[in-house]
Amino acid sequence: MRGPDDATEIVMNAAETVIDARRPSARYWRDLWAYRELLRILAWRDLAVRYRQAAFGLLWAVGRPLLTALVFTVVFGVIAGLPSGGPPYALVVLSGLLVWQLFAGGVQDAAQSLVSNAALVTKVYFPRMLAPAAAVVVALVDAASSLILLLVLATAYGWWPQPACLLLLLPALTLASILTLGAGLWLAALNVRYRDVRLVLPFALQIGLYLSPVAFTSAVVPERLQWLLLLNPLGGAIDLTRAAVLGLPAPSPLGLVLSTVWALAVFVSGALYFRATERSFADTI
Amino acid sequence: MATPALEVANLGKRYVLAGRAPDTLRDAFSAGLARIAGRSGSRQQGELWALRDVSFSLAEGECLGVVGANGAGKSTLLKLLSRVTHPTEGRIAVRGRVASLLEVGTGFHPELSGRENVYLNGALLGLRQAEIRSRFDAIVEFSGVERFLDEPVKRYSSGMYMRLAFAIAAHLEPEILVVDEVLAVGDAAFQRKCLGRLADLTREGRTILFVSHNLSALGALCTRGVLLESGRVACTGTIQQTIAAYVDRVLERRHHADLGPGxxxxxxxxxxxxxxxxxxxxxxxxxxxxxxxxxxxxxxxxxxxxxxxxxxxxxxxxxxxxxxxxxxxxxxxxxxxxxxxxxxxxxxxxxxxxxxxxxxxxxxxxxxxxxxxxxxxxxxxxxxxxxxxxxxxxxxxxxxxxxxxxxxx
Incomplete structure (x- = not known):
């Protein structure tokens, strides 16, 4: 038997949907909202599968950033002898890696999100943006576990973060997420059309790792090259994170504004390109 | 019915044949460079109308059987109706929610349990968590896989997969249900149960679009039919008329076809x-x-x-x-x-x-x-x-x- 709630729902659902070849669906953004639970479920699915498949799921989540941080600390901190600007070098590296992994992991999974869900894309309708968005949500969950690791380690080093400064994490991670989603939308759409995106991307990300202030601080970059850092949209997010957790100097207002503009530009253009190509995903995938 | 549940007007879908458009970044770049250099890279593109000038309407509670040979455009029509792909021309007006009954296990993740897949699949078909929860017991009971609910579905037999998938779609309660060749799997008893459930749904006033090669299932379930041929509507009418027209064409084609050597x-x-x-x-x-x-x-x-x-x-x-x-x-x-x-x-x-x-x-x-x-x-x-x-x-x-x-x- 139907309750009164169901009755109202039917009336709502009975609204007419018109699909017209000449016009894009006016319902898209409403659909995106209506399908919001699918975003959570897709992200949950990927996390559940990953942690169920990997025999040592937790070891993977904690061990990977820890091991990378150890290598970078030895190479850049000990062998190259770069200054950390105060805090232990391992914490500098780990905080950089936190943001970098959010970006690189998110972009990589987002780029694959449509192709690896090809069976769904060709059989079921859902707002396609949810697939790369779910990949970014998964990357955010990973970043949260890295953050816990970072805070535990900072405490172990006796390097207490200022609670007030921790609030800076919010804009830092928001900035990084917008940039990641934007790049993810671009690459997910390109990956459907061009088969070699999958091959180029890991290489590009590897170069990006060394061009970003991940294994070193922005302060060690010589004065005459500082402008190059401003071109890297991820730099601002990393510097903000280090300011939040380690108390390093916050990035300059100019740097922050540029980072934000960069991130928004990538996001808006990515969303537009995605919308423009989305119609034909099921045909070309 | 004054307002039809589904109205399709002059619907067409054109595919650009693969192998013409560049499908790697490298090719896209060199094609772009060639265009800049003035050497016209405009290769003639092959195209195919999978569906053209298709119009029909369906009243609430009707069950329409879509009949046609392979490649006649049946699947393309269903894809357009379920919004998987966008039409090249024409218009579809739908009153209510459209749900498609997915092929076996589409949207199922092999590593997740049956229970988890019910929620995943429900969400994919546009249900909210609360809606799935309220139907969960009915879905499980219909599927008959209670005992294996917490096993990962990769251990399910194809019949169990199918039963669970059908159970979810059959309990969606969409206004319009799109069913594509699902009865090819599963034992006879379950097939009867599926057909029975579909018949119940039409009695409840749900509108159903049914694509099948099983002419007797079409005849038993549908009231009206559309015969597609090379992407165009060759005949509409009662399901019996449509099947008769289809049989005519198959006989004719059979007459002209010869077996290859051996x-x-x-x-x-x-x-x-x-x-x-x-x-x-x-x-x-x-x-x-x-x-x-x-x-x-x-x-x-x-x-x-x-x-x-x-x-x-x-x-x-x-x-x-x-x-x-x-x-x-x-x-x-x-x-x-x-x-x-x-x-x-x-x-x-x-x-x-x-x-x-x-x-x-x-x-x-x-x-x-x-x-x-x-x-x-x-x-x-x-x-x-x-x-x-x-x-x-x-x-x-x-x-x-x-x-x-x-x-x-």
Missing amino acids: QPGFRALRILDLGQPQPAVCDTLHPDGSYALEIACRLPASSGANLGFTLFNESDVGALSSSARDSLRELPSGDVVFRVPLPVDRLPSGTYRVEGAVWDGSGNLDQSDALLRFEIVNTRSALDVMGWKTRGATILERPWQALHDGNPS
């Missing part, structure tokens, strides 16, 4: 009137005559080879089936002609079509919905004056006995 399959079928001094081909059969179905075919050398046929009456109910190995222990290979006597006196009047298949252990080698069509005029039975809906597909041949006070007279 390819196993049917070559020709005909009915012989054995009552004549010289057996003559005929297409109208009377119960007093003696007739045989003659099947010319090519059989593979494989040991498990067999062939068989089923006669379907005009309401697409199977009336009679037989396979060669039912009576022959050994079948020759290569070109063979079989003769099967037909018990015409047991079949009521009407038009019959012969569905047949040649198969071996690896599956069907040749299959056709309509190899032949013929007419039976059975005026001998008093049942014949009544409509076909009131009688069975076969007539009992044994004579009746009248018992008087329990004693044979």
Whole structure:
């Protein structure tokens, strides 16, 4: 038997949907909202599968950033002898890696999100943006576990973060997420059309790792090259994170504004390109 | 109905044939460079209209059967209706939520348990968590996989997969349900259950679009039909009219098709009137005559080879089936002609079509919905004056006995 709630729902659902070849669906953004639970479920699915498949799921989540941080600390901190600007070098590296992994992991999974869900894309309708968005949500969950690791380690080093400064994490991670989603939308759409995106991307990300202030601080970059850092949209997010957790100097207002503009530009253009190509995903995938 | 549940107008979908557009970044770059350099890179692109000028409307509670050969555009039509892909031209107006019954396990993740997949699949089909939760028990009960609910579905049999998938879609309660060839899997009992559930849904006022190669399932479930041919509507009408038109076309095509060299399959079928001094081909059969179905075919050398046929009456109910190995222990290979006597006196009047298949252990080698069509005029039975809906597909041949006070007279 139907309750009164169901009755109202039917009336709502009975609204007419018109699909017209000449016009894009006016319902898209409403659909995106209506399908919001699918975003959570897709992200949950990927996390559940990953942690169920990997025999040592937790070891993977904690061990990977820890091991990378150890290598970078030895190479850049000990062998190259770069200054950390105060805090232990391992914490500098780990905080950089936190943001970098959010970006690189998110972009990589987002780029694959449509192709690896090809069976769904060709059989079921859902707002396609949810697939790369779910990949970014998964990357955010990973970043949260890295953050816990970072805070535990900072405490172990006796390097207490200022609670007030921790609030800076919010804009830092928001900035990084917008940039990641934007790049993810671009690459997910390109990956459907061009088969070699999958091959180029890991290489590009590897170069990006060394061009970003991940294994070193922005302060060690010589004065005459500082402008190059401003071109890297991820730099601002990393510097903000280090300011939040380690108390390093916050990035300059100019740097922050540029980072934000960069991130928004990538996001808006990515969303537009995605919308423009989305119609034909099921045909070309 | 004043406002139809579904209205399709001049719908068309064009595909650009693959292999023309650059599909790597490298090719896209060099094509771009060529264009900048002035060398026109405008290669002529091949295109294909998978669907064109398709218009129909469907009232609430109707069940429309979409009939057509492979590649006629049935799947494209369903993809457009379920919004998987966007039309090139035309317009679709839908009142209410459209849900499509997915192919086996689409949207199921093998590593997740049955329970988790119910939620995943429900969300994919546009249900909210609360809606799934309120239907969860009904879904599980219908699927009959309770005991395996917490096992990962990769350990499920394909039948269990199918049952769970169907159960979810059948409990979505969308206004319009799109069903594509789902009844190919699962045992007979479950297929009946699915058809029963679909029939319930139409009675509840749900509108159903049903694509199937199973003509008798179409005949049993649908009220109206659309026949697609090369992407265009060839015929609309009652489901019986549509199936008859489809059978016409299959017979015609069959007539023109020849088997490739060495390819196993049917070559020709005909009915012989054995009552004549010289057996003559005929297409109208009377119960007093003696007739045989003659099947010319090519059989593979494989040991498990067999062939068989089923006669379907005009309401697409199977009336009679037989396979060669039912009576022959050994079948020759290569070109063979079989003769099967037909018990015409047991079949009521009407038009019959012969569905047949040649198969071996690896599956069907040749299959056709309509190899032949013929007419039976059975005026001998008093049942014949009544409509076909009131009688069975076969007539009992044994004579009746009248018992008087329990004693044979």
